[in-house]
Amino acid sequence: MAVAAALAALAGIAATEAAECPRKDALGTSRVLSVDAKTYPRVGLKSFPQTLPLADREVVLTFDDGPNPPTTSKVLAALAQECVRATFFLIGLHASQQPDMVKRIAREGHTIGHHTYSHPFMARIPFDKARSEIDRGIAAVETALHGAGTTTPSTPFFRFPYFEGTPAQLDLLQSRGIVVFGADLWASDWNEMTPEQELKLVTERLAASGKGIVLFHDPKARTAAIMPAFLRYLRENGYRIVHIVPSGPPQKNADAR
Numbered sequence: 001m002a003v004a005a006a007l008a009a010l011a012g013i014a015a016t017e018a019a020e021c022p023r024k025d026a027l028g029t030s031r032v033l034s035v036d037a038k039t040y041p042r043v044g045l046k047s048f049p050q051t052l053p054l055a056d057r058e059v060v061l062t063f064d065d066g067p068n069p070p071t072t073s074k075v076l077a078a079l080a081q082e083c084v085r086a087t088f089f090l091i092g093l094h095a096s097q098q099p100d101m102v103k104r105i106a107r108e109g110h111t112i113g114h115h116t117y118s119h120p121f122m123a124r125i126p127f128d129k130a131r132s133e134i135d136r137g138i139a140a141v142e143t144a145l146h147g148a149g150t151t152t153p154s155t156p157f158f159r160f161p162y163f164e165g166t167p168a169q170l171d172l173l174q175s176r177g178i179v180v181f182g183a184d185l186w187a188s189d190w191n192e193m194t195p196e197q198e199l200k201l202v203t204e205r206l207a208a209s210g211k212g213i214v215l216f217h218d219p220k221a222r223t224a225a226i227m228p229a230f231l232r233y234l235r236e237n238g239y240r241i242v243h244i245v246p247s248g249p250p251q252k253n254a255d256a257r
Helices: 002-011 069-081 092-097 099-107 127-146 167-175 195-209 221-236
Strands: 013-017 031-035 058-064 087-090 111-114 179-181 212-217 240-246
Touching: 058 069, 069 099, 069 221, 087 092, 087 099, 092 099, 092 127, 099 111, 099 127, 111 127, 111 240, 127 167, 167 179, 195 212, 195 221, 212 221
Parallel strands: 031 240, 058 087, 058 212, 058 240, 087 111
Antiparallel strands: 013 031
């Protein structure tokens, strides 16, 4: 136990107990990882050589491209039913159109990261335009959350659309202390398939990897449809949910009114 604690400290990752869940039979959130951008500037084995230091059967749930009220609401309901906390990488344009949904995601205890303003292929546009996409996306989400359009994110987590970024863009984000997230496995929910096919695909991939950062898209109806069954699969097969938060001062909560 002491060795594990020392390794966590050396890695710049602090673990804390998750909040109590009123439903004792729920999957729950087993622990919280506070991610130090200086130590883990880029994570996710699909894109980078390292990932978060997760134990076997530990899972980090992430959702891209929201918010989209009809489907995001269903995803949030499924997460709440199982007392699970996830990370949502929001598109700035969508956040500016749905500020109440952004506030709800934060109010329900989830982490909010950034996913550009309009979801372009970042490696195919000039550097200045890419930087503007990053800054506009952050400002739109911050405005939805806190009413102030700062380009300094309260949660310095970012994911490239299509996992596509240039070395210069990666260096820019690292210089600003922003963690870049890839993923360790994904549901491929951008492809046409039935909910049953998606559930089979993602559970088989998770069984093969044994742990990892999992990517879904909350605007996808098929993903919203499978979320209760997927969380039940995790619970019945001994997986544990890890909630990621940034290191440093606590995140500001969204206005709950």
